[in-house]
Amino acid sequence: MAPLPTLEDVASRAGVSTATVSRCLNSPEKVVDHTREKVMSAVDELGYTPHFGGRALASRTTNTAGAVIPTMDNAIFACALQAFQKELASAGMTLLVASSDYSPSHEFEQICTLVERGADGLLLIGADRPKTSYDYLDKRGIPYVVAWTNHSDQAACCVGFDNRLAAKRMAEHVIAHGHRNIAMISGITEGNDRAAERVHGVRDALADAEINPDAFKVVEVNYSLDAAGRAFDKLITTSPPPTAVVCGNDVLAAGAVTRAKARGLRVPKDISIVGFDDIELASVIEPKLTTVHVPHRRMGVAAAKCLLDMRELERTIPGREFMTEIIERESLGPVNR
């Protein structure tokens, strides 16, 4: 286990100074061809890799962006992140990913970890987090983009969409199919503004349609198929049972559909179920989910661009709002009672 080669090792092997080696690596155009070749071959022979800590310390920058997402377990974040990362990579930046498990306190820890590691900028999901977290970043002048939402209390750069409006439109769509007894399976809204706003949106639509809000049943659960199934059981056994179930995302909708079928219910003949996100799962399950399409890849790209801009300009910039779209498939039908 030989000690790792350092700049100095490379320098002495190539017969130049450490400064020259450093230049070869960081701004090759500032050094003459034949010395560069000498240096580069020394680098190869030694298998030299610059020490990140040393570099970070000396240059006060890391070319690193961080992202804290709620979970790696939902395809929608994976997709957005992939796009985010690609865009960053083309600007020479690396991405560090951490997950918060939908817990604000855990999120704060992850933010700290990423910042300690020298993240030059951060991608955060949703706006609902303790002021502490924002202060922490603002105090350090670390740029961040808040994705998946179109507004925040802070003057943050938001790259996202109007969750409330999107959910309202979907609920209106359900209502237009004749449903008036509508229930909802939502993610846990505590600390999750996207989930909370989707519930609000549905309420908005009910209010507009003059449907008694007290009869609107919402069950909050973790984002898992099983939990959604249990929530469905609970809802379907109330009286009168809902004729349509609006779900906070496609995973919940898939869980509900699976449970409905297991109970011998036909979807959408006996009960309508709609989702949100439009992940792949939505078109694999039978019946295919009627859902809200969210342009996650485009959000990822836009978020990266914003972060890059903010880094260059050294100030916050306005974000970007995306539109969602209802994807009509098979799981929503006319009311049948």
Place this chain on the structure above:
Amino acid sequence: MAPLPTLEDVASRAGVSTATVSRCLNSPEKVVDHTREKVMSAVDELGYTPHFGGRALASRTTNTAGAVIPTMDNAIFACALQAFQKELASAGMTLLVASSDYSPSHEFEQICTLVERGADGLLLIGADRPKTSYDYLDKRGIPYVVAWTNHSDQAACCVGFDNRLAAKRMAEHVIAHGHRNIAMISGITEGNDRAAERVHGVRDALADAEINPDAFKVVEVNYSLDAAGRAFDKLITTSPPPTAVVCGNDVLAAGAVTRAKARGLRVPKDISIVGFDDIELASVIEPKLTTVHVPHRRMGVAAAKCLLDMRELERTIPGREFMTEIIERESLGPVNR
């Protein structure tokens, strides 16, 4: 944008030396109560966070493990990683994740990135990669665990299962249902030993059953629903069409099932389709997939333990082999022709 507070800022504010502050943070027991309190409140007031680069430079360690997975887009890696991370966290280590997109050269880049950033150990998926990658790690004495397989050319610590045997058992199971005209939809085997071994395993079973290996059709595709659908189209239009399709993983199987249904085929009455991995998707799709269960969470935990041990012992240790299990659900039926 005030400059970040440093150890020295904290020290002067608390009226102690930087050494004492450092001790407070790293081995609090070595400093007397009342000084520690002074220091800690100075830390809080200043919102001090240690600079990772400085720390890495001085201590020659980062308490960081890295993982390079093929893709974040498959739930199976997400699950394993979650478990891996949790186990590491309980030992005070942080996890850095990168994805290789199933490309060995891209994987090498990611390995370098993680090592440069000071990863104290690495989790890699599969054993099939250029010797360069192994040499790079060995030369630097960085411990790594090779997961998802039970053997490697190098003397690496493998935490995984026998892909070939598992696939063979599944194929035997299919054959036991009377199928003799079996096709396969596989992931790209180039640079992916798990995929390659699963194909081998199926071949093994065919050979044992004295089925003509020349008639065995394999289509290699990217791991996506659409690609699997197209592969299914290709296979089903050969003559004679297969009565069973073995798939390299559940995503491929889901794509095949979806496509089969779209063509008006009943699964498994008209055609049997089996998967591999047992991800959630497998029990959501209709019919539910008969598949091979892989204990990804347990692998994740075991991999973390191995890495931790290797780090402590400063040498490679033997890995651990897991058993897989066939999960009988609905997508495999008796041959019907």
Place this chain on the structure above:
DNA sequence: TTGTATGCGTTATCAA
């Protein structure tokens, strides 16, 4: 174009 010298924030050694 290249080399010299300094400092980045932290840990660790050694004295006090």
Place this chain on the structure above:
DNA sequence: TTGATAACGCATACAA
């Protein structure tokens, strides 16, 4: 128990 001080590996201002 605490403090002074020397590394750690690299980038960069400045000098040559």
